Amino acid sequence: MKYLYYPGCSLQGTAQEYNQSTRAMMAALDIELTEIDDWTCCGASAAESVSELLALALPAINLAIAEAMDADQDILVPCSACYLNLRKVVETVRQDETALARVNEVLAEKELHLKGGAKVRHLLDVMATDLDPEALRQRVQVDLSHLTIAPYYGCQCLRPYPVFDDPEEPRSMEPLIRATGAAVHPWSMGSKCCGASHMNTKMEVALELVHGILKGAQGADAIVTVCPMCQMNLEAYQDKIVQHYRDVQPVTILYLPQLIGMAFGLPDDQLGLNLNLEIRSDFRNKRTAVPA
Amino acid sequence: MTAVATQNRPGTESAPGPDALKAIQDKIKSCIQCGTCTASCPNEFAMDLTPRHLWRMVLMGDTEDIFASQTFTLCSACYTCSLRCPRGLPLTEAMHDLKQLAAKHKLPRYKASTAFYGHFMDTVRRHGRIRETEFISRYFMTMTPSKPLMPLKYTSMGLKLLRKGKLHIENPFAAPGKQSLEAIFQKVESMEERA
Numbered sequence: 001m002k003y004l005y006y007p008g009c010s011l012q013g014t015a016q017e018y019n020q021s022t023r024a025m026m027a028a029l030d031i032e033l034t035e036i037d038d039w040t041c042c043g044a045s046a047a048e049s050v051s052e053l054l055a056l057a058l059p060a061i062n063l064a065i066a067e068a069m070d071a072d073q074d075i076l077v078p079c080s081a082c083y084l085n086l087r088k089v090v091e092t093v094r095q096d097e098t099a100l101a102r103v104n105e106v107l108a109e110k111e112l113h114l115k116g117g118a119k120v121r122h123l124l125d126v127m128a129t130d131l132d133p134e135a136l137r138q139r140v141q142v143d144l145s146h147l148t149i150a151p152y153y154g155c156q157c158l159r160p161y162p163v164f165d166d167p168e169e170p171r172s173m174e175p176l177i178r179a180t181g182a183a184v185h186p187w188s189m190g191s192k193c194c195g196a197s198h199m200n201t202k203m204e205v206a207l208e209l210v211h212g213i214l215k216g217a218q219g220a221d222a223i224v225t226v227c228p229m230c231q232m233n234l235e236a237y238q239d240k241i242v243q244h245y246r247d248v249q250p251v252t253i254l255y256l257p258q259l260i261g262m263a264f265g266l267p268d269d270q271l272g273l274n275l276n277l278e279i280r281s282d283f284r285n286k287r288t289a290v291p292a
Numbered sequence: 293m294t295a296v297a298t299q300n301r302p303g304t305e306s307a308p309g310p311d312a313l314k315a316i317q318d319k320i321k322s323c324i325q326c327g328t329c330t331a332s333c334p335n336e337f338a339m340d341l342t343p344r345h346l347w348r349m350v351l352m353g354d355t356e357d358i359f360a361s362q363t364f365t366l367c368s369a370c371y372t373c374s375l376r377c378p379r380g381l382p383l384t385e386a387m388h389d390l391k392q393l394a395a396k397h398k399l400p401r402y403k404a405s406t407a408f409y410g411h412f413m414d415t416v417r418r419h420g421r422i423r424e425t426e427f428i429s430r431y432f433m434t435m436t437p438s439k440p441l442m443p444l445k446y447t448s449m450g451l452k453l454l455r456k457g458k459l460h461i462e463n464p465f466a467a468p469g470k471q472s473l474e475a476i477f478q479k480v481e482s483m484e485e486r487a
Contacts, residue, residue, distance in 0.1 A: 013460075040421060041473075048388045050392060050395050050396075061473075106479045107476075160384065193372075195334075208337070236449040274456075275457075
């Protein structure tokens with residue numbers, strides 16, 4: 001299998017370990033990723049807050065480059081915000097020829113042209129839809145059956161486009177987690193919002209939302225995420241939350257491909273496990289313990 | 293009218309008139325005021341107006357009250373209301389439209405959000421990709437004259453990132469790089485002015 005790959009800005013910076021572990025997991029499965037040439041920012045959650053046209057044009061630049069590279073390959077995107085921005089362009093121009101013409105008028109500045117037929121796929125969609133859990137299970141070398149994992153999906157890989165999962169009660173991570181041998185933590189917080197960029201502009205509101213998620217995850221050994229912004233919000237402010245609310249314990253937060261990579265027996269440095277902000281010592285100890 | 297309202301460009305600094313709401317009113321005109329949006333919103337607890345109330349004010353053209361409220365800046369784009377709206381209205385998009393109006397008019401009440409998104413986009417404009425340290429430095433520079441202690445809230449997170457080697461020292465005034473999107477941004481601005 002082959003995909004075009006749009007890592008996005010976060011995966012070059014604060015979410016390097018998401019990039020490393022995605023690449024390592026895919027390589028272990030003989031899946032080829034080709035990075036989109038000279039990709040640029042998708043606009044994140046900022047462009048849509050300043051200009052509708054810019055919010056379409058920025059992701060469209062990357063789609064046009066991808067179409068020129070190989071129009072038949074799906075575009076794999078690990079970041080949920082990038083995924084939604086890229087996907088929104090495809091969904092918008094499909095129904096709105098005027099929007100397509102306007103986007104192309106902008107893209108002409110870079111001598112690019114968008115047709116609009118690109119297929120944009122979230123990493124979780126590819127893992128849940130294109131990979132066979134049984135094939136994953138056969139690749140597992142490290143038994144994680146003594147771990148309980150809380151699947152956290154966040155918002156933008158699920159909504160507003162319900163493509164590969166139920167947008168309110170998602171389940172798509174469960175077969176992937178079970179393939180590692182681990183148990184799935186039963187909870188209802190998997191698709192609840194982490195507050196996203198509120199952490200930067202309205203911190204108290206975001207802390208309240210993250211608190212609810214951490215509270216729901218109590219008893220799990222780790223939460224797994226599929227978005228750099230969710231990961232940052234869940235892991236970077238735990239000291240504040242533990243201190244302020246006093247009813248939660250810190251929780252280990254991993255990216256989903258890091259968990260799968262651990263089960264495959266890939267080395268920690270390939271999975272960027274030294275880069276996570278919140279991996280608890282009890283998780284480290286339990287992970288390497290022999291299952292009872 | 294300034295089209296892409298980023299922090300360093302002039303804005304009108306006056307409240308949008310009722311005409312500014314026309315496009316948003318068209319999007320949500322079949323709202324039946326059922327309140328599903330309010331019941332679905334994870335941030336409703338922090339809002340001064342509920343989403344349902346806000347949509348009614350939009351339809352009534354009540355710009356004064358809309359732009360006295362923080363409600364639309366509290367939308368975190370989770371899309372739950374858009375998904376559940378029984379009329380299928382693009383409510384999250386309508387929230388973005390209100391954020392765009394507040395940014396374009398440089399309303400002081402929304403300084404934090406406007407500065408955050410404005411500096412983000414300025415960094416992308418100059419370098420093609422986000423440079424996190426550069427844009428956060430610029431954001432803090434805008435905010436600290438009125439809120440000098442604000443960056444302290446991020447000290448613990450910043451130190452964690454630094455220890456992991458995830459923060460890079462960047463000159464906040466670095467010249468645009470080879471991936472500059474200046475031409476794209478200028479084109480968007482000229483098309484929006486034309487509209």
